Structure formats: C-alpha cells, structure tokens
Amino acid sequence: MDIIPTLANQIATTILKQPKRIIRPDDKLLSSGLIDSFSLVDLSIFVEDTFGVRLEDTELNAETFDTLNELANLIQQRQA
C-alpha cells in the first residue's frame, strides 16, 4: 500500500471533509493548522490500524512530523 496517497485520502476525507482536496507531500499539516489538535488522535488511530505503527501521544506534534513525507518516513522506519 502506498503510504502517502492512503494518508492523503484519509486526511482529506475524514478529517478535512473535503474529499477532492489535494494534499501535497510537503504541505505543512500541523503548523499550518490544517490538522487541528482534536484531529491528531484520529490520525494516530488511523496510522496504527492501517500500518500497524504506533504513534505515542507525545509524538503528536509538528516536531515529530509536519508533512505527509515526514509522517510516511516515520511509518516506514517503524515498519522496518
């Protein structure tokens, strides 16, 4: 499964409720406010259920990941 398109689709559909929205791999997600803090828990649940990778709640911030690229890298590292 391609990580980036899967994440992009999930974020556009469930979190942003704008299914047609295109999210580029280097768009800022957290620091831009695109994903608000209340949706971070949703994102971490999705990542765990879909990719089997656990994100700790202490990691849900822009320092750990702020873009699809960074999140996908984090997922790949943990899957390896």
Next chain:
Amino acid sequence: MPTLAYRLLQYYQDDPERLAIRLLYNRQPEQTLTYRQLVLGAAGYTRTLAEAGIRPGEVVILILQHGDALAYSFFGSILHGAIPSIMPFLTEKLSPDQYRRSLAALFEITAPAAVVTYPEFLAEVQQAIQPGGSVRAVIQTSQVVNETELDADLLANGLSRTENDIVLLQHSSGTTGLQKGVALAHQAVFNQLESYTEALALKADDVIVSWLPLYHDMGLIAGFILPILSKVPLVLISPFDWVRAPYKLFHAITQYKGTIAWLPNFAYNFCAQKIRERDLEGVDLSSWRAVINCSEPMYLHSHQLFLERFQPYGFHPEALATCYAMAENVFAVTQGGVDSPVVIDRVSQRSFLTERIARPIQGDEPAINMVSAGPPIKNVRVKVLDEHHHDLPDRHIGELALQSNCMLTGYYERPDLTAKAFHNGWYLTGDLGYIADGQVYVSGRKKDLIIVGGKNIYPQDLEGLAGEVPGVHPGRVVAFGVPNDDLGTEDVVIVAEIDVSKDELQRAERESLPLEEIHPSIADEIRQRVTRGSDIALRYVKLVDRGWLLKTSSGKTARSANRDKYLAEQ
C-alpha cells in the same frame, strides 16, 4: 471579609503541609505542591514584582503554560496586591504575527505594568511591547527564586487590599474578546465560592481533577481557584497533553480517586469516541461523583455516549451533572445533577420553534430533549426577558438575565461596555432559554457568539480575518456556527462573496461545482488565515456570488438569516 491573599496565608500558617496541587506532566514525574510550597513559590514572584517597582492594583499579564510557574506567578501577583490576567500561550498552529497583534491589543486595553513569561519567549513578548507603553517590566521565570520563609514586609501590599478591590481579570480570546476583560473583586470571588461549594456539597475529602486551560473561566475558577481556596486537592493536567491523550483524565481519576471534574460538552463525545480500549485497562471511575457539563450547549446524546462507554469502568450514571456559568458571574449561575439526577425536559418541537414556548410533549409528537442546567445557586437570581426587557412567564423562551452577589465589578477600563451589559440592575447574558419548575434551560444565544469546544469565538473576528483575503469583498463575509452532533459541539462556517465571471458561473452550473472548487486558492487562503489567526480550525468555507448574503435594513450582515439560508441550501 478577608481577601484571597489573606486566605492563602492563613492556610500557609494553619495547614502548611496539606496538599494543594498535584501537577501531572508528560515526560517528567509529577510535582506536588503543599500550601507551604505554593505560598513560598508565589512569594518569590511577589518579591520580583516588588523589586521591579510594580505597584498594587496594577495588572500583570501571565504568558505561561501548564506548570508550577503559572500557579506561583498567579498567586504571587495576588500576594503583591497586583491583578493577574492569564493570556493563552502561542500554539504551533497560530500565526506569530496574529498572536503578537492580540498581545499588543491586550497591552493597549489593560495597560499592564508587567508581563511574566519564559526566557525562551521573551523576544516574542518584547516585539509586542510599544515603546512608551505601560509595560515597565518583563519578568522571566528564570529570574525568580522561591522564598525560604515568609517576610512580613513583603506581604504588606497584598494584605492592604480590601474586599472590593479587583483581584483578577479574565478575557475571552480574539480582538473582540480582549476588549472585555472581566474584572472581579475579592468579595465576588468569595461569594461565588461560598454558594458554589454549597451547591456541589464540596467536602475536604473531594479531589478535583482538571485539564482545562487556566485562561478560561471554567479552568481558572472551577479547576484552580475553587479547590485551592477550599482546601480540596487539585490534580492538574495540561490541556495540551489531554487533547492528545484524553485517557489521561481517566487515569488521573483512577489513581487519585478523583471525585469532581468539569468538561465542555464536546469532551463527552471526544472521550467516548477517541480512547482506545487498551488505554482504559485498569481504569476505575467509581470514585467520580460529579462530571459536570459546562460552557457550551449540552446534549443528552453526549451524556448517553459517555455513559455507555464508561459505565463498564465503574462510572455511576448519577455522576452526570450540568452547570450554566459565565465569567461575569465569576463562574456558576446554576448547578444541576448533584443531589438529584439531571432533569431532561421533553418539549414539543413545534411549540418550541413556532411559538417560542417549551411545552411538554403530548402523545407522540416530535420532541426536543432539553438538558436542564439545574436551579440557580444560592444568591443568584435568574429571570427570562422578552425583547423589550419585560419579564416572561415559565416555559417562555427569552433572554436569560441575572442578578447575584458575585457579579463582575465591570469590564476593565470599559465603563461603556459595562453599562450596556445591564438593564435595570439585571445582567443581560445574551443567552436564550427558559425556566420551568425552578430549573434553568439554555436553548441558544441572542448574541452571534459561536462556542466551539467551550471556547467563545466572536464571528466578527473571523469575518475580519477572512475579509483580508484577496478576491473577497471586504465586509461581504459572514461567520456562524452550525451544530455537529457527532462532535457534540459547533462547526464554524464562513460564507464569503467573491467576484465571479459569467463563464465561471456557467461552468459552476453546468458541472454543478461549488464556487470554492472553481476558486480553491481563495477558499484555502480563507481557511488558512482564519485558522492561524484564531482559536479554531476552520473547516467549512462557502464562496458565493455577489448579492448572496442577506443584509439587515441598517446594512449590517444578518448572521442568523444567512445561517438559515446556508442550512437550507445544504
């Protein structure tokens, strides 16, 4: 009548080793503060303020996150006789420019003499300070040293304050909210605590657990001042941590046998839906005697979700409670569900919407389940007024007005706004509701205020931000809230008029595309500016052609009429 400083020092003398606050942290061990430690830590700030030449009665703005420095500096300001006011910290999503503008606006209105912040945040604060302005000292937390014993001379200023002096200021956010600093006197705070303690049947063996931010009345009064001044232990969680790990509230209730917590309605849905099963292992909620829904519209459905999810963990159904509160009354106006279950009033939907009367349903007609906020607490009177400010009978919907012995002294330095807020000695809340059998029901708002997750948001602030976006007609923007049942709170919608060519209009019609998909960059820019410039994340933007928005006869944007039009088109 004592003052807050006097009361705190009394606890320091009589019961120094008693636990006052337990601060929970994310990556560090918890920290406990006894009354002795709290007062000595606070006195460190009192000394620093005194040395900086700050005088009693002057405002001190605190820009700090969850932690001991916030507790110390708050009470340290009070021990000095100064007036603390807590300002939200910059979050990663907020635009630093916009934040700086808010700070500058706050400085302009409240004319603070000092600001307390972290060394890392010093540069940010200094950028907001105008040369020649009121701020004479920016105190860094690293400069302050806890006192080792109490120095009577140091406390003379604080102890010379009297019960009618202002003890603290509370603000809601945004350009509009900052204009209205709610100034509260010592006496008002004590009167509220006395009545509210009785309504809660608060006892020394209670344990209050809170994750609420202290810049908000629910966090500051219910989740900070009430327990500390009532000698009830407080377990404090950072709001920043809670939103990422809502289970932490349940772990804290379990570990410290928490008995009371306040939550805005959305948190019932959020906790019920977003916590993994594994994070609830070992959770025992049997000690919880009151979880109090407060600060935004309450839904029976949210209570049901919460109960279904947490009853298996020992949560008692009778612990569900409700409250109607506002900073202008220090905090609580009513309290329900403590000594008897929360009253649910099933009223006729038809009467409610067409006659503006909450009639009990007959037969199987469509009903609205109204959740009672309970009866007024002691020394608070509530009545319902029609639009000409005449009293309305029971069950008639109108504006809630109140009188109490714990009202604000005024909006700080804004006698004009204070005068407007009262009519014949009654404070006009701007909330709509009704009274039945002594229970108060809140059904909506007269003012166009939007409440999202318990935060008060002024639509004019959001409209101002959206109106700055190129392509949007200035002044032709409207913001309002629409309820989202799934989230248990409101979603914010912005409708903005833009210029569209004939071709674009035809294309929109032909392909049945909304204009925001023809001009996605404008819609995105609106979302971005509003999200980064305010306390909310904007989700819904609708772009419309010129002439879509309805105006009142005086040319103002009619928010509720536009909201109805928007909902009808969905």
